[in-house]
Amino acid sequence: MGIFDKLKKKEAAVSVIGLGYVGLPIALEFARHFRVVGFDIRADRVEKMRNRIDPNHELEASDFDDCNVLFTSDASDLRQAHFHIIGVPTPIDAHNLPDLRHVLAASRSVGKALKKGDYVVYESTVYPGCTEEDCIPVLEEVSGLKAGPDFKVGFSPERINPGDKEHSLTTIVKVVSGCDEEALENIARTYGQIVTAGIHKAPTIRVAEAAKIIENTQRDVNIALMNELSIIFNRMGINTYDVLEAARTKWNFLNFFPGLVGGHCIGVDPYYLVYKAKEYRYHPQVINSGRFVNDSMGFYAAKQLVKKLIAAGKNILGTKVLVMGATFKENVTDIRNSKVADLISELQSYGVRVDVTDPFADPEEVKEEYGFGLVNEYDHNYDAVVVAVNHAPYLRLTEDDFRNMMKDNGPGILVDIKGIYRNKIKDLTYWSF
Numbered sequence: 001m002g003i004f005d006k007l008k009k010k011e012a013a014v015s016v017i018g019l020g021y022v023g024l025p026i027a028l029e030f031a032r033h034f035r036v037v038g039f040d041i042r043a044d045r046v047e048k049m050r051n052r053i054d055p056n057h058e059l060e061a062s063d064f065d066d067c068n069v070l071f072t073s074d075a076s077d078l079r080q081a082h083f084h085i086i087g088v089p090t091p092i093d094a095h096n097l098p099d100l101r102h103v104l105a106a107s108r109s110v111g112k113a114l115k116k117g118d119y120v121v122y123e124s125t126v127y128p129g130c131t132e133e134d135c136i137p138v139l140e141e142v143s144g145l146k147a148g149p150d151f152k153v154g155f156s157p158e159r160i161n162p163g164d165k166e167h168s169l170t171t172i173v174k175v176v177s178g179c180d181e182e183a184l185e186n187i188a189r190t191y192g193q194i195v196t197a198g199i200h201k202a203p204t205i206r207v208a209e210a211a212k213i214i215e216n217t218q219r220d221v222n223i224a225l226m227n228e229l230s231i232i233f234n235r236m237g238i239n240t241y242d243v244l245e246a247a248r249t250k251w252n253f254l255n256f257f258p259g260l261v262g263g264h265c266i267g268v269d270p271y272y273l274v275y276k277a278k279e280y281r282y283h284p285q286v287i288n289s290g291r292f293v294n295d296s297m298g299f300y301a302a303k304q305l306v307k308k309l310i311a312a313g314k315n316i317l318g319t320k321v322l323v324m325g326a327t328f329k330e331n332v333t334d335i336r337n338s339k340v341a342d343l344i345s346e347l348q349s350y351g352v353r354v355d356v357t358d359p360f361a362d363p364e365e366v367k368e369e370y371g372f373g374l375v376n377e378y379d380h381n382y383d384a385v386v387v388a389v390n391h392a393p394y395l396r397l398t399e400d401d402f403r404n405m406m407k408d409n410g411p412g413i414l415v416d417i418k419g420i421y422r423n424k425i426k427d428l429t430y431w432s433f
């Protein structure tokens with residue numbers, strides 16, 4: 001009997017290693033069909049999941065209905081499973097180099113539990129070649145087994161979009177790959193059980209790894225172009241969003257916007273490709289330029305605001321600014337690699353006093369990660385307000401609301417990073433990307 005039939009008959013189980021934004025939905029979805037072991041090194045997070053709480057606040061308690069997952073922080077429980085899915089973080093280090101610590105540690109945990117006939121599928125985003133060159137050797141060394149004849153390996157990139165309820169695990173076409181034909185077929189069948197949108201079989205593991213990394217690299221480079229355009233148009237006194245609205249009327253103009261590119265994917269994954277390209281003696285120029293532009297935008301926005309404050313006759317050392325939004329994108333709780341933090345630290349480096357507020361971010365997490373707290377109540381004595389993230393509750397704000405936040409009821413400065421209030425602000429000094 002093949003692995004799929006064993007999973008179906010519950011004679012074999014799926015394990016998911018790393019129960020974060022990616023791993024938890026996978027564990028829950030597979031648990032509607034198969035036996036599932038969900039493993040995470042963070043016992044505190046595991047405890048929450050046992051109580052039907054998603055530590056990342058993306059899923060509701062009802063999403064745990066009919067999902068009998070064995071949530072565990074004991075790696076020896078992985079021995080109960082035969083189809084292992086690894087979804088641990090793949091960040092970059094302080095020098096923008098791939099940090100494979102988690103994916104290699106997870107490979108060691110799985111390696112210890114590996115039995116003949118088992119499957120290991122990586123979902124973490126990595127550079128082309130990582131699964132075969134970095135991860136399989138660990139699995140082989142720890143297990144004493146050989147990939148191919150003894151156990152199968154595959155790569156299936158995760159393509160979910162944080163905060164996006166429309167495009168979810170089951171409704172996005174799943175790219176799968178395997179170390180051989182048999183692995184590919186069985187991995188495709190297994191994911192086919194949960195993904196309704198369809199399965200795309202990539203010819204090799206490297207192709208599947210590369211496909212994922214270029215999805216985010218393409219977005220990064222395109223957003224970088226918009227950001228660069230916004231720097232140029234700012235000097236020309238033209239509003240970028242006005243330009244884009246006009247240009248978009250052409251059928252083949254691509255729909256990208258300027259903004260702060262943070263988070264754990266778009267601002268990170270291109271560095272994985274850059275790193276690997278260098279091994280092949282190619283030094284990517286376009287990708288690195290895109291990274292440079294996008295990584296500079298938080299500092300750029302802060303400098304523009306400081307210029308506006310000076311132009312308004314303010315003494316910078318006495319100014320106070322409210323920054324609205326701290327997460328890396330709209331309507332999520334995730335603050336990792338948020339470029340709003342760059343904006344804030346740059347303002348503070350000029351001596352500006354900054355209050356930060358966010359309806360979704362966890363104040364303790366923000367304090368731990370960035371060293372600044374969040375305020376719930378506005379002071380109503382700001383010289384400027386920066387709307388850094390287009391969170392849903394902010395979309396309703398009017399000029400009167402902003403005026404109410406300003407010192408002496410205005411006239412203050414509104415920095416509108418996402419161009420939400422374009423054409424709606426008459427009296428305040430307005431600036432956007």
Ligand SMILES: NC(=O)c1ccc[n+]([C@@H]2O[C@H](COP(=O)([O-])OP(=O)(O)OC[C@H]3O[C@@H](n4cnc5c(N)ncnc54)[C@H](O)[C@@H]3O)[C@@H](O)[C@H]2O)c1
Nearest residue numbers: 018019020021022040041042087088090105106124125158
């Ligand atoms: N978040 C997304 O929307 C998204 C989308 C596509 C791809 N990805 C990729 O998926 C991977 C996972 O990202 P994420 O956002 O789910 O990360 P995450 O930080 O939300 O979750 C990772 C989980 O893995 C756990 N963990 C870390 N090391 C472990 C180990 N050795 N063994 C077991 N558990 C371990 C952590 O405790 C955490 O709970 C990354 O490679 C990321 O680039 C993420």
